[in-house]
Amino acid sequence: MRQTVQKPDCAAIACQDCGLYQLCLPMGLNSADTVLLDHYVKRKRTIKRGQMLYRVGEQFSYAYAIRSGSVKTSVSTEDGRQQITGFHIPGELLGLNAIDENRHNCEAVALETTSVCEISVNCFDELARQIPAVHFQMLRIMSKEIRHNQEQMLLLGKKNAEERLATYLLTLSRRFAMRNYSPTQFNLSMSRSDIGSYLGIAEETVCRILARFQEEGVIVSERRLVVLKDVKRLGSIARESRPATARVIPLLRPSHATFLNGAL
Amino acid sequence: MRQTVQKPDCAAIACQDCGLYQLCLPMGLNSADTVLLDHYVKRKRTIKRGQMLYRVGEQFSYAYAIRSGSVKTSVSTEDGRQQITGFHIPGELLGLNAIDENRHNCEAVALETTSVCEISVNCFDELARQIPAVHFQMLRIMSKEIRHNQEQMLLLGKKNAEERLATYLLTLSRRFAMRNYSPTQFNLSMSRSDIGSYLGIAEETVCRILARFQEEGVIVSERRLVVLKDVKRLGSIARESRPATARVIPLLRPSHATFLNGAL
DNA sequence: CGCCCTGTTGAATCTGGTCAAACTAAGTGG
DNA sequence: CCACTTAGTTTGACCAGATTCAACAGGGCG
Numbered sequence: 001m002r003q004t005v006q007k008p009d010c011a012a013i014a015c016q017d018c019g020l021y022q023l024c025l026p027m028g029l030n031s032a033d034t035v036l037l038d039h040y041v042k043r044k045r046t047i048k049r050g051q052m053l054y055r056v057g058e059q060f061s062y063a064y065a066i067r068s069g070s071v072k073t074s075v076s077t078e079d080g081r082q083q084i085t086g087f088h089i090p091g092e093l094l095g096l097n098a099i100d101e102n103r104h105n106c107e108a109v110a111l112e113t114t115s116v117c118e119i120s121v122n123c124f125d126e127l128a129r130q131i132p133a134v135h136f137q138m139l140r141i142m143s144k145e146i147r148h149n150q151e152q153m154l155l156l157g158k159k160n161a162e163e164r165l166a167t168y169l170l171t172l173s174r175r176f177a178m179r180n181y182s183p184t185q186f187n188l189s190m191s192r193s194d195i196g197s198y199l200g201i202a203e204e205t206v207c208r209i210l211a212r213f214q215e216e217g218v219i220v221s222e223r224r225l226v227v228l229k230d231v232k233r234l235g236s237i238a239r240e241s242r243p244a245t246a247r248v249i250p251l252l253r254p255s256h257a258t259f260l261n262g263a264l
Numbered sequence: 265m266r267q268t269v270q271k272p273d274c275a276a277i278a279c280q281d282c283g284l285y286q287l288c289l290p291m292g293l294n295s296a297d298t299v300l301l302d303h304y305v306k307r308k309r310t311i312k313r314g315q316m317l318y319r320v321g322e323q324f325s326y327a328y329a330i331r332s333g334s335v336k337t338s339v340s341t342e343d344g345r346q347q348i349t350g351f352h353i354p355g356e357l358l359g360l361n362a363i364d365e366n367r368h369n370c371e372a373v374a375l376e377t378t379s380v381c382e383i384s385v386n387c388f389d390e391l392a393r394q395i396p397a398v399h400f401q402m403l404r405i406m407s408k409e410i411r412h413n414q415e416q417m418l419l420l421g422k423k424n425a426e427e428r429l430a431t432y433l434l435t436l437s438r439r440f441a442m443r444n445y446s447p448t449q450f451n452l453s454m455s456r457s458d459i460g461s462y463l464g465i466a467e468e469t470v471c472r473i474l475a476r477f478q479e480e481g482v483i484v485s486e487r488r489l490v491v492l493k494d495v496k497r498l499g500s501i502a503r504e505s506r507p508a509t510a511r512v513i514p515l516l517r518p519s520h521a522t523f524l525n526g527a528l
Numbered sequence: 529c530g531c532c533c534t535g536t537t538g539a540a541t542c543t544g545g546t547c548a549a550a551c552t553a554a555g556t557g558g
Numbered sequence: 559c560c561a562c563t564t565a566g567t568t569t570g571a572c573c574a575g576a577t578t579c580a581a582c583a584g585g586g587c588g
Binding site for chain 2: 566
Binding site for chain 2: 075076077078079081082083085096097098099100101105106128129132135138139140142143144145146147149150151152153154156157158159197199200239240
């Protein structure tokens, strides 16, 4: 069983190339030995489109780092209406928010064939005890998620369909850019229906607005392929809360340095 | 300056009666000495209705524990539309989600005269180093917020105005019940406009639906006073995602016991 | 080749928003 | 103590954006 796992293994899990850089990169850990050891405990798992990573109510035993592919998370009303709360791409860590209730409170489904890395919660314990910085990273990850959720609430509560779509396309664009993919041309792994569910509008509305954007020359959209033609215009439609020029924020700031316990 | 603060002081901050029980109660700390020491570093602050606790972009220097009163947090679009993301009552901890960017990403405004306890972020560092359980509590607090936000996204994305109001009243009722106030009769500290902003509907709609509920005998509402007359009915209107019978979840579970470092 | 899923477009309907106005409660200042 | 102001609340009338229902197109896959 996993309880008898050795300490270095846990560190390894967090620091290999399995998509967990969200947790380990900012820590500046020496990964030489961890890479060496990561065979021991890393548990890769591959799931096909439509398969579930975890479901509501399920015991929280693992967090998941996405290696490749993409995943949607969602919550539902008792009568089956489903709200997608997020799309997740490689490098992101999933499931941490189950920590409070010890069971997952949303479900995660693969949008395409997806490879993930399971991290046992016990491993987090281990990791966190050894490397205080891991704790801080966990806090940051959750903090980031809260910020995203706030933006999404603003979108769902106050924006009209056009603004929602524009915001959505721009956010995607930025995320791709951050990972060195083209920010103006990309393939969507999610269906129109998924987009609608995420944005709180009907899938027909998604189609209509995309068609309108295309008419106006703002984008070109052909099924799952999207090309942004006029990012500026898109931005003015989106009317976002934050300036488009994202400030570069240092990964770690002095006042939190003690969290790192000298790891940096 | 606060950097020279002694270790016990920080523990004291977290464990006095200043509303921080969200952070310390589950830890089972001996509060005798901490109460004794809490004069040193606790910084109480009282703000009047409409005054701001922190604003967007402001440096993240303090988290706030609410002692009395209530606070709303909100985010806004660049053209001024405001989405209220949460109402906060005594015992709750505010502002932690700024940890990632090191600056507040929402604003917090008092709904009435409100007394808070400022906790320096440096103190969290101190606290967390001494008592690993504090880290775990911070994770839990943020996890809980994420869960709330997910529910709210479901509400904003998929529910109609009636369902939103019903959900809102029931959620309030449960929160009051949890603090040993009457779950069926309470005063709202927020305006109709605030409720509307929170639920993503116009304040006129809030009025209309409340009037309808009253006609149907589900509630009695007189300005800020609300009396729930038919909780069952309200529940069936709300169509919530979770069963009304909330499971009792143990504060700490075995697999996370190591976080506590034997504090329990 | 034909089925099925996804996406697209059209038309009718309706929920909830907007605008406007009246009303209430609570101050405020003379 | 009362006239006046102001903020909050309530109700009505009208309208627009988005949903719903329905029909259809087109790719992908067995």
